[in-house]
Amino acid sequence: MKFSAEFEQRFAEMVPHYPTKRSALVPTLLYAQDEVGFLSDEVIAEIAVRLDLTELEVRNVISYYSMLTTQPRGKFNVQVCTNISCMVRGGEQILDHCSKSLGIGHKGTTPDGLFSLEEVECIGACSWAPAAQVNYDFHENLTPDKIDRVLEEYRKSGKQ
Amino acid sequence: MADLVSHPDEVKVVSRRFGQGATDIDRYLELDGYKAVEKALAMEPDAIINEVKNSALRGRGGAGFSTGMKWSFVPKQSAKPTYVLCNGDESEPGTCKDRLLFEHDPHAVIEGVVIGGLAVGACSGYIYIRGEYRYLSVIMQKALRDAYAKGFLGKNIFGSGRDFDVYWHGGAGAYEVGEESALMESLEGKRGIPRIRPPFPAVVGLWGGPTVINNAETLANVPHIILGGADWYAKLGTPKNGGTRLFCLSGNIAKPGVYELPMGYNLKKMLYEVGGGIPNGRKLKAVVPGGSSCPCLTADEIDVSMDFDSVMKAGSMLGSGGVVVVDDQQCIVKFALRTMKFYRHESCGWCIPCREGTDWLEKTLIRFHAGGGLKKDIDNMQYLSENMLGRTFCPLGDAAAMPTIAFIKKFRKEFEDHLEGRPCPYEPEGAVERLPVLSH
Numbered sequence: 314m315k316f317s318a319e320f321e322q323r324f325a326e327m328v329p330h331y332p333t334k335r336s337a338l339v340p341t342l343l344y345a346q347d348e349v350g351f352l353s354d355e356v357i358a359e360i361a362v363r364l365d366l367t368e369l370e371v372r373n374v375i376s377y378y379s380m381l382t383t384q385p386r387g388k389f390n391v392q393v394c395t396n397i398s399c400m401v402r403g404g405e406q407i408l409d410h411c412s413k414s415l416g417i418g419h420k421g422t423t424p425d426g427l428f429s430l431e432e433v434e435c436i437g438a439c440s441w442a443p444a445a446q447v448n449y450d451f452h453e454n455l456t457p458d459k460i461d462r463v464l465e466e467y468r469k470s471g472k473q
Numbered sequence: 474m475a476d477l478v479s480h481p482d483e484v485k486v487v488s489r490r491f492g493q494g495a496t497d498i499d500r501y502l503e504l505d506g507y508k509a510v511e512k513a514l515a516m517e518p519d520a521i522i523n524e525v526k527n528s529a530l531r532g533r534g535g536a537g538f539s540t541g542m543k544w545s546f547v548p549k550q551s552a553k554p555t556y557v558l559c560n561g562d563e564s565e566p567g568t569c570k571d572r573l574l575f576e577h578d579p580h581a582v583i584e585g586v587v588i589g590g591l592a593v594g595a596c597s598g599y600i601y602i603r604g605e606y607r608y609l610s611v612i613m614q615k616a617l618r619d620a621y622a623k624g625f626l627g628k629n630i631f632g633s634g635r636d637f638d639v640y641w642h643g644g645a646g647a648y649e650v651g652e653e654s655a656l657m658e659s660l661e662g663k664r665g666i667p668r669i670r671p672p673f674p675a676v677v678g679l680w681g682g683p684t685v686i687n688n689a690e691t692l693a694n695v696p697h698i699i700l701g702g703a704d705w706y707a708k709l710g711t712p713k714n715g716g717t718r719l720f721c722l723s724g725n726i727a728k729p730g731v732y733e734l735p736m737g738y739n740l741k742k743m744l745y746e747v748g749g750g751i752p753n754g755r756k757l758k759a760v761v762p763g764g765s766s767c768p769c770l771t772a773d774e775i776d777v778s779m780d781f782d783s784v785m786k787a788g789s790m791l792g793s794g795g796v797v798v799v800d801d802q803q804c805i806v807k808f809a810l811r812t813m814k815f816y817r818h819e820s821c822g823w824c825i826p827c828r829e830g831t832d833w834l835e836k837t838l839i840r841f842h843a844g845g846g847l848k849k850d851i852d853n854m855q856y857l858s859e860n861m862l863g864r865t866f867c868p869l870g871d872a873a874a875m876p877t878i879a880f881i882k883k884f885r886k887e888f889e890d891h892l893e894g895r896p897c898p899y900e901p902e903g904a905v906e907r908l909p910v911l912s913h
Contacts, residue, residue: 330640332554332680338662340643343604364662377664377821380604380646396566397765398723398795400811401803434648434815435566435765436605439723439795440730441475449607453475 314359320344324363334364338374342381351385379434387422387429389467391415392446395432398439403456407443408432410457414464427471428464475573478730480747484709486717487693488733491577496612498619501580507625509696513588514633516699521592525695527703529715533570534560534651534688535764535793537781540695544685546675547593553682557589557598560656561689564603564648565764566815567795570719570731571689575602575609578693579616585692586639587626588699593685597638600689601660604645613641648819652867653686655821666823667867690719690794710736714780718794725800727752737780744775744798755800759883763792765812766872768879769799789879804899805884806891809877810838816873827870830861834877844894851888855881 316324323344327337338360345356352375361368375381391411395404408430412418415428422429438444441453445460452463477492485491495501513521526541547555559582563571574582586598600617602610617639620626628636642660644650650659654668657679678684694716698706707715714736720743722729727749734743740762744750751757759769762779767790770777777787784791799808817831834857837850858874858881865871881888890898 330638330642333661335662336642336660339604339645339659343643343645374662374664378604378645378647379818395811396815397761397808397811398567398797400808401724401797401799434818435564435568437563437569437572437603438475439567439569439797440478440721441569442723442729446605449605451475451608 314355316345317348320348335366335370338364338366338371339378342371342375342378346381350388352381352383357383385422385426386420388427388471389447390429390431391464392431392433392436394434394436394438394442394444394446396435398435399443402442404443406457407445407455407460411445411460411464414461427468475569475576476730477573478728478732480732482738482742482747483733484717484735485733486697486706486709487574487578487581487690487719488731490581491573493577495578495580496576496616498580498616498623501578505700506580507584507631509699510584510587510591510625511631513591513699514631514635516591518592518594521588521699524703525592525698528698528706529710529713530691530694530698530706531714531781532688533690533694533718533794535565535766535790537791540687540691543675543687544589544592546673547683547685548676549594551594551683553680554597555590555593555595555683556679556685557586557593557595558653558656558660558679558684558686559586559598559600559689559692560651560653560686561600561602561606561609562644562647562651562656562659563606563689563793564651565766565793565795566812567721567723567761567764567797568793569721569723570794572606572609573719573731574689574693575606575613579609579613580620581693581696582613582689583616583620583626583639585687585695587630587637588695589685589687589692590637591635593683595685596636597640599640599642599660599679601642601644601650601656603650604643607643610641610643617641647821648815649821649867649869652869655867656686657684664821666821669866688793711778711780711783713782718779718791720779721795722748722798723795724798725751725755725803726798734779737778737783740770740777740779740796741775743779743796748798751798751800753800755802757798758801758803759799759805759808761795761797761799761876763790764795765797765815766790766868766875767792768875769883771883790875802899804842804897805880805887806838806842807897807899809880810835810842812876812880813838813873816869820869820873824865824870826861826864827873830857830870831873833857834873841888841891842897844891844896846888846891846893848889848892851881851885
């Protein structure tokens with residue numbers, strides 16, 4: 314299992330920050346997932362060895378955190394917030410709109426592997442609602458037209 | 474990058490460097506940056522604690538506990554290292570203030586961590602930022618690197634002979650981790666499940682060492698208190714509620730945004746003058762004054778001073794500063810359902826009243842909103858919520874129960890309007906058909 318040099322640098326820097334090795338687990342899993350796309354069996358085995366944990370211990374942590382996934386998903390993960398501040402400003406319509414235009418539902422992935430869709434809990438964009446995140450990028454004050462344009466940009470960049 | 478707003482009534486303390494380019498350490502230094510740490514290095518730890526106590530600074534994460542008091546609980550002698558932990562796992566629905574702090578003024582948070590550490594005898598601190606805020610982690614990591622490069626962190630800080638390290642740590646999506654003991658579990662690389670207390674974190678915290686845990690906004694206030702003085706800070710607010718607060722206006726309001734207003738600012742004024750009122754010719758139905766855990770206030774209850782004690786007296790909580798405005802075209806049952814759906818999703822499952830209670834309440838609310846509500850459900854939901862209160866390891870169970878009780882008490886008629894197959898008055902075509910009516 315080989316990670317990028319950037320990952321290795323981050324990992325090497327992070328581990329000595331803590332008195333116990335396993336403390337680096339959660340951020341390490343997220344960085345690994347960013348590279349591989351999901352937490353594959355291979356990634357889990359590798360991280361377990363590095364942090365002196367069993368694979369089961371690593372899986373036990375993965376299943377707790379909503380951003381961590383053991384299933385592959387689209388290159389662009391569209392996460393639409395429908396929590397209260399977004400809901401009263403049309404967050405559900407944005408989710409429905411994405412679902413129709415992408416042809417997938419909650420946690421679905423398009424057949425070309427470009428997009429996946431998720432209804433998420435509060436992402437901390439309440440004052441700029443309704444909002445969504447595509448991977449880590451925030452898109453705020455959304456309207457159906459605006460999210461169409463956003464998705465189109467990603468579609469273009471993903472096909473290059 | 475989130476948009477900034479402003480209003481003449483704002484008193485900018487923690488937001489004074491917003492939009493000023495203060496993520497750059499040299500710019501931060503021009504804006505009085507790191508002067509507070511230098512000043513604190515020359516102070517006795519007890520003097521720092523007393524200054525913060527006298528400033529009447531109270532925890533901005535939600536509980537509103539005296540920060541200076543919290544610091545004073547840390548034992549002076551400890552066999553294990555003492556830590557400062559900055560809680561930047563901002564996830565309470567309606568709250569988006571720490572995001573701006575990390576985005577615009579990350580060094581102020583770092584300074585707050587160092588000063589807190591000097592006060593309690595710690596040599597290291599951690600800044601925990603939620604996983605969704607990846608761009609803010611990038612900003613914070615750079616800020617830390619810059620501070621190390623200048624000699625403000627690490628060995629012999631500011632030539633004082635003292636060492637102090639501050640590290641970044643990232644989450645991966647979990648509301649529950651915002652609770653202090655779950656936060657420590659998460660930082661130790663485990664599932665974010667709360668710990669039983671006592672012992673409290675001030676005595677046995679991170680890796681068994683004494684630990685002070687403060688919200689990012691709380692810590693960002695500390696350098697301003699050290700520089701401006703406790704009296705100046707305390708007088709910005711109301712008695713026992715020092716300073717200002719970042720209020721996040723969201724929902725059905727004309728000018729949503731994060732505004733820094735003095736503690737005790739009138740809520741009605743906040744909504745109608747600062748926030749520009751309710752748009753689209755609609756009327757106010759309810760306000761959730763401090764994030765989704767707080768009982769709502771009705772339109773008749775908003776003439777209240779926004780400080781911890783006054784909002785408590787009004788039957789709610791100032792919470793995390795998330796002011797969510799709900800207009801008269803919103804269905805309260807649906808609002809209650811969406812709130813409960815959140816808590817059911819985020820409940821870690823450790824204690825039964827929370828795990829089962831949130832699930833049961835969500836299922837009842839789904840059926841209710843779809844028109845399958847029975848009269849006895851209304852009282853049942855209230856009874857169930859009341860029996861969750863105070864019966865869980867951490868406040869998540871309370872956070873789910875308290876708003877539900879208020880929705881039912883204050884908007885009982887809206888619940889009754891959904892009874893026995895009647896469609897939701899606000900979604901006459903959708904709700905009933907979309908969801909199955911469960912029998913029981």
